[in-house]
Amino acid sequence: MVGPIYIIAIALGLAFFLGFFGKSLKDVSAFLMLAGLAFMTFISGQWLLAFFNGSVTTQEIFTAGFRPPYSINLRMGYEEAVMTTMINVIGFLGGVYMFKRLKEVGNSAMSVFIVLIMSLNVIVMTRDLFNLFVFVEIGSIATAGMIILEKNSKSLQAGLKYLMATGVISGLLLIGIIFAYYFAGSLNIDGIITAHVGVTKAGAVAVFLIIAVLVLELKPFPANGWGLDVYQSAKPGFGAIVSAATATAGLYVLYKVLPMGGETWYPYIVLIGLITFVGSNLVGTRQKDANRLLGYSSIGQIGLVMTVIGLQPILGSKFSFIAFALLLNHYLAKAGLFWLSGIIKKEKISDWYVLRKNKALLILFVIFIFALIGFPPFPSFFGKYELIMSLVSTENIWIAVLILLGSFAEGIYMFKWLGDVLKDEDQTEESLNISWNKFIPIVIVGVSLLAAGFYSTPYVEGAHYFYFIPLGFIVFMGLIDFLPAYVKNTLSIAGMTYYSYIIYPLVEGDLMRTIFFVIFMIGGILTLIVGYNKKGKREGFYPVALMMYAGLATILTSDSMFGFFFGWELMTAGSYFLIIRGKRSKPHAYSYMLFSVAGAYLILLGFAFAYTSAGTQDLIALKDIAVYTTLAYTLLAVGFMTKTASLGLHIWLPGAHGEAESDVSPMVSAILLKAGVFGLMLLFLYMGQQTGETLLFVLGWVGAFTALVGNLAAVFQEDAKRLLAYSSIGQLGYILFAIAMMTQLGWLAGFTYVINHFLFKAILFIVVGGIVVRTGTHNLYQMGGLLKKMPFSFVAVLIGIITLAGIPPLSGFAGKWLFYNAVVLKGWYIQGVIVFFAGSIAFMYAFKLIHSIFLGQLKDNHRNIKELSPAILIPAYILIGGIIYFSAYPQNVLEPIGNMLSAYFPATVDWSGDGLATTVLSYWNGNAVLIIIVTTFILVLAYLKLITGKTTKLEQFNIAYSAERPFRPETTHVSYNMFAGLNKAIGFLIAPGITRFWKNISDMVLDLAGFIRRLYSGNGQVYAVHIIIYIVIFYFISLG
Amino acid sequence: MDYSIQKFLWTLLGLFIVLNWGFLMGSTMRRIGARLAGRVGVPIYQPWIDMIKMISLRTYLSHGVLYYIGPVFRLVGGIGMFLFMPVLVGSEIWSNYSFSGDLILLLYFQSFGMLGMALGASESGSPNATIGISRGLAQFAAVEVPMTLAVIAIAIQHHTFSFSEILDAQQGGFMNWTLFTNPLASIAGMLAMLGAMSHSPFNLVKAPNEIPIGPPTEYHSSFLSVLRTNSAIIHVVEAALFMNLFFGGADTWFMYIIKTFFVYFISVFIGMVFPRFKIEDSVRWFLKWPTVIGIIAVLVAAYWK
Amino acid sequence: MEYIIITIGFALTIFGLYGILSQKNMIKIIIGFSLFTTGINIVMVAIGFIRGGTAPILDEAGKEIGKYVDPLPQALVLTSIVIGLGVTALMLAYVMKLYQDKKSLNINDYKDLKW
Amino acid sequence: MGKKTMIALITLALAFVIYPLYQSYNGSETLKDVGQYYIDNGVEETGAQNLVTSVVVTYRGLDTLGEVTILFLAASVISFFLSFSKNDRIKSRSIRSVTEILTTSTQVLVPMIFMFGVYIFVNGHLTPGGGFQGGAVIASGIILMFLSNPRFKLSHKVIQFVESTSGIVFVLIGAAGALMMDGDFLSNKIPGFGFGEVGSIISAGAIPVIYTFLGLKVGAELSNVLGVFVESQSEK
DSSP: OOOOOHHHHHHOOOOOOHTTOOOOTTTHHHHHHHHHHHHHHHHHHHHHHHHHHOOOEEEEEEEOOOOTTTSSSSEEEEEHHHHHHHHHHHHHHHHHHTTTHHHHOHHHHHHHEEEEEHHHHHHBBBBBBHHHHHHHHHHHHHHHHTHHHHSSHHHHHHHHHHHHHHHHHHHHHHHHHHHHHHHHHHOOOOHHHTTTTTGHHHHHHHHHHHHHHHHHHOOOOOOOOHHHHHHSOOHHHHHHHIIIHHHHHHHHHHHHGGGGOOGGGHHHHHHHHHHHHHHHHHHTTTOOHHHHHHHHHHHHHHHHHHHHHHHHHGGGGGGHHHHHHHHHHHHHHHHHHHHHHHHHHHHHGGGGGGGGGGGHHHHHHHHHHHHHOOOOOOOHHHHHHHHHHHHTTOOOOOHHHHHHHHHHHHHHHHHHHHHHHHHOOOOOOOOOOHHHHHHHHHHHHHHHHHHHHHHHHHHHHTOOOOGGHHHHHHHHHHHTTOOOOOHHHHHHHHHHHHHHHHHHHHTTTTTHHHHHHHHIHHHHHHHHHGGGOOOOOOOTTTHHHHHHHHHHHHHHHOOBHHHHHHHHHHHHHHHHHHTTSTTOOHHHHHHHHHHHHHHHHHHHHHHHHHHHHOOSSSSSGTTTTTTTTHHHHHHHHHHHHHHHTTTSSTHHHHHHHHHHHHHHHIIIIIIIIHHHHHHHHHHHHOOTTTTTTTHHHHHHHHHHHHHHHHHHHHTTTTTTHHHHHHHHHHHHHHHHHHHTTTTTHHHHHHHHHHHEEEEEEEHHHHHHHHHHHHTTTOGGOOOOOOGGGGGHHHHHHHHHHOOHHTTEEEEEEEHHHHHHHHHHHHHHHHHHHHHHHHHHHHHHHHHHHHHHSSSSSSOOOGOOOOOOOHHHHHHHHHHHHHHHHHHHHHHHHHHHHHHHHHTTTTEEEEEESSEEEEESOOOHHHHHHHHHHHHHHHHHHHHHHHHHHOOOEETTTTTTTTTSSOHHHHOOOOOTTTTHHHHHHGGGOOOOOHHHHHHHHHHHHHHHHHGGGGGGSSOOHHHHHHHHHHHOOOOOOOOO | OOHHHHHHHHHHHHHHHHHHHHHHHHHHHHHHHHHHHTTTOOOOOHHHHHHHHHHOOEEESSOEEEEEEHHHHHHHHHHHHTTTTTTSTTTGGGGGGGGBHHHHHHHHHHHHHHHHHHHHHHHHTTTHHHHHHHHHHHHHHHHHHHHHHHHHHHHHHHTTOOOOHHHHHHHHSGGGHHHHSHHHHHHHHHHHHHHHHHHSSOOOOOTTTTSTTSSSGGOHHHHHHHHHHHHHHHHHHHHHHHHHHHSOOOHHHHHHHHHHHHHHHHHHHHHHHHHHOHHHHHHHHHHHHHHHHHHHHHHHHHHOO | HHHHHHHHHHHHHHHHHHHHOOOOOOHHHHHHHHHHHHHHHHHHHHOOBBBTBBBBBBBBHHHOOOOOOHHHHHHOOOOHHHHHHHHHHHHHHHHHHHHHHHSSGGGGGGGOOOO | OHHHHHHHHHHHHHHHHHHHHHHHHOOOOOOHHHHHHOOOOOHHHHHHHHHIIIIIITTTTHHHHHHHHHHHHHHHHHHHHHTTTTTTTOOOOOOOOOOOHHHHHHHHHOOOOOOOHHHHHTTTTSSOOHHHHHHHHHHHHHHHHHOTTTOOOHHHHHHHHHHHHHHHHHHHHHHHHHSSTTBBTSSOOOOOOOOSTTTTOOOTTTTTHHHHHHHHHHHHHHHHHHHHHHHHHOOO
């Protein structure tokens, strides 16, 4: 095997050798450089492989034929092999990426570059402090050189600031080193570690200087202005190297040197790392310049890894996986993003929409963003999950909380950026010109990210390769994205059907899961059918839709908390992309994402508490959590409620559902929301009545007010789809209220609402969505009189709203009936009344919907409008079939559920054979009611027909209207501000206070960020001062 | 004779009685109102004449299918309410179809007719109709609150939603009437009734001088006759509902007629003396006093239980 | 003797640092850096000092004394001098370029990148 | 409180931080064992009687390699600036007038300075001094040439050549050590380079060779840096 020492020999030999080449032979020299980097990669790679196979053990490489401490020695162990390979790979790819530019500048640039990579290798391998110092210096000088590959005044300034900063800190490093030698009598790291110089005050100071400087090399917040300037002004191609390779080396050095100080230093590293992670990401929220933003993010991520390094004693056996997963994730994603930035060549993140001109790049961009925020299936997801679990289970809750805060702050700007990229108006004609040498490296890192995620699976308890099956299909759908929509639609439906078939055994026997299985999967297929009326390719729709359904399926089938969370995040990601497809949905998708991420973190914490008390990842761990019981359950409940859009957490929903595409709205409204309900139901069942007494009581009130406010807001909507969206909020309020009662009747009511809401909301959104597309307007008052044009749609909507309003004989009433019984038996009278009030309000918007669309005056521009396409009507009518069946035979559905529930709650409702349901309070025979009403209806209709002769049809405007004929439908169609009276009376209830509340919070965060970032005055000298102050403060915290 | 057919015929008979009693009551009330206003008023048999006139009209104008179906919905709503409520206490024959559902069913079945009316009227495309409906719905929603509170209070008190049981509990002397056993609930309920009957001061729904008779604006001839039939029935049934809830129900047809008349008379009488509310005022009003009383009623009932 | 040396060393380091942090003229800042590094180098030499020791050259002259100072710090100093020189040269080059760019040596004029 | 005072305070705070180091220092009587080891075995192991040299070139040869690299880097980076300032390079630099004394003395001195430099690095393993010192001296000669003749231009080709050759030779010698069985990188026990008799020019194995090339390299690099500075200068 080729010795690691040849990394140095080759690199330097080549660097010097390139001097021979004149300007003429640039190509040769450039290829030589690449060859050299490739060979370095090969050397470290083969060692890595050998260690992977276990065919070698840690090697000490001696120089000059003497043993340490008398001479310098390097070490090549497993860790070193990994690090050097990472460095060299990025070096090689970076070389490929910057190929042209390096050639332009000339041989010297290539030499500098190759020397830089070499120095990083040595920094990782060397075991000699002074040697470390020398190669750190080489690194910084080479960096200072590479900065000015970008030839402008800014990069010059950045370079000088960088030199000043590194100059100061390396001087201090030197002092530390020489005194370490003075006290330990050796420069060898191991020698110093064994010498325990830290025991004396002075020795401690020496060690402190070394550690402090190595920390500062990692650009800790806030003493890092110089580093940020480098990121911002250097060529992105080089920014990738700094962010990925240099940081990797620096982190490893810190990890390597930390033992010199002994255990006492780890907590301080944790502190520094946390401050850096949170602070840097917080300040990043205000950043508009892409490269600087990436700088903030890089520093943040490095801070995170630093934290993990500091946590090494706590994490124990899990340390290696967590640290490596997070490091690798950052390394790949950040390199990719910087390289993308190099292709885009746009400073402002708001100009990045050009990325849309190239689908492949766009997808890669998305991958990188989601990897950074820690979504599945990327390594950071596994890493963060394990990290939080371990932290909480070792009572380090605050660290966990801060880490999640930092990640959230990162999410704030990353998703803002993503939104801009996906949605911003494309104002430029110029197309991206992408040369292969820039494209390939990005693809490589992108793919490696996915692979890395896949291979992290075995390291995490509860993770299965099984979860990746749907992902594979999604990737496949992504690859065939060029096909026309109907083909992909068919494939998706087939795929989903098959997958449902596979996973059905997993839910079979568990009735609750089966119900949600039907809602998620069958509902999913039905909503996909609607997609058939879409023309063209519908690029990017199917992968994300399937991603959402895959997530839902995973939530349903997973038996471990990890699996649940995996599915949850997958579902969130998928739904985000579905929602953001809508024309005006950028801000709504953004707030949806923020709420989802925050909610997910709460859930994660809750799971961590469960894991702590039960010691297992199995979902059963949620049963009677022992530690921080109330807190844990509250966190989980609130987390799930972000998805059910309960009052206070609902502000994302109206826009997200209202602005979504016509067939996406039913997906996210009728189906997606139920995921939150499923979560809550699981939670409540595990939590039990006693444990959650107060929590449940509060949630009951929340549910009631959610129902009231949601419905009230719906009444005053003029936008058809938003009306339905608000109505969803209300309906979910009912459900929350119902299941919070924790009685059999309550849960029966809850299930009835779940099923009904799924059925009628799907119908309404499918049909209304179709109509919105047909009429080309969202506004109810611009529709009207469509009954004659779209009778089938009308019937569908009519059935929908009758169910919604809970009017007998349709199944909506079943919910109301159960509700009344449940409320009175539970004794939640007042809440109950609020809910019933909400119910009668629901009737109002139901009428407003059907009236404004189908009745009243037909508009001139709709005179020759067509009925909706079968693709829309067929699914709708299938769902109507469901409603009719449920209405006619409620017993067949509700009795089994009741029996299932009686396992958890005392049974309070029983069913006689002929469909009569009785409780101690009341009785109801849905079947009979339906028959009676239908019969009466027929009789009365016959009677009317009998007494009525031949009717003549009137013209549209032929009405008694204050003794004159109106001539314009607009003036005659009463829809706008329909319930003015009600609005005057109780409109104040829905003043947008909650929206304002969240607005203020976000403003506060941004102001804080804006205040902090004034530290970065741009003056290199000030940055040097920062460094000194940082060291002093660090000293007083650690040794003072 | 087959039981179900027998039952059907008895119910039909009951319906017939109620209908005519409704007509009679209506005209009587109009006469009383006229007298209070110092007029003579219509003859007692006016409603029947109207019916005959409307049915025998020649021209039948329609705005479309729903315009046609609307009145049917409306009437089914009225008849349904009659069907799902026992007429006479403890009488098997006169219990109608109340076995298929109870108070809760009835409360929600009110909306059935309203929906039909709303659909039919608003298909006519007349803004007056729609305005009337929107006001009606708003007021209905507000009225529901004290109504629900009263019903819940009663349900707590008697621990049932079933009419027969509520009625049984009120038998044996008027002191057992809910009116006396649970006065607060009764007050709330009666106040709600004023709204439900939508007489003045809560009749802005069909404000005769502002939007000519509101929702039914466009209706005439046989359609209107159906609506009139319904309103005749519904008035009696609504009155009967409150009678059953608060006034101990009726064990004979005679008591039935007396009590319904009395209950109905209350609402009309108040209508005579009070001016009309604006819709937002009536909504506020119902959400203020009746609601407060209702809440107290519920709390009291809950406390006693 | 050695105390004087190390005192001077530390003093130079601190003064140099003060110069780096306080001077506005970039040339002066660079001079501050040279002071800074020089001070550190002196400290390093002092660390290697042995009372009564001579230069670690084992020729006749040295052998007579038979007591040598530590050769290691001296070797390190050699290295660090060269490094310091490299850094200084680089800084000068930067400053030169910046000056050609804006015709100013005041570091406060170079704050284009901030926040 | 003025800015300067604040900075002074901050600096003092740092002084306070490192004060324990100063305090702990007491000039030692005895060597650290590493130092002692060099004194005892340095000569036998490396054959150089100047132990600093043996430490620099052999024991800590890797540092030295890094050192050279740093100079090399500095030179290369500064030479970026040339390509940098291609555009804004002022063709006609106003030339300072040079006094007779300077030119004449230069002609006399420069050769001697070069000689001296060469002497220093050739004897690096015997007497104080070595590659770096010698290189520096040579570069000082170059400065003199620049001063005496402003039009003087270094030939980059030559410089590049010297630099690269010497650098490669250094690396190769280092690698040669490693290529031998059980040998190490940068060891100076290389066949062909006898240790000779300590104290003579031809001794200490590879050290003199390395030092010679180091001297050349350092000289070349320093002069290169100077040259670049002079050329990219634009005085108006």
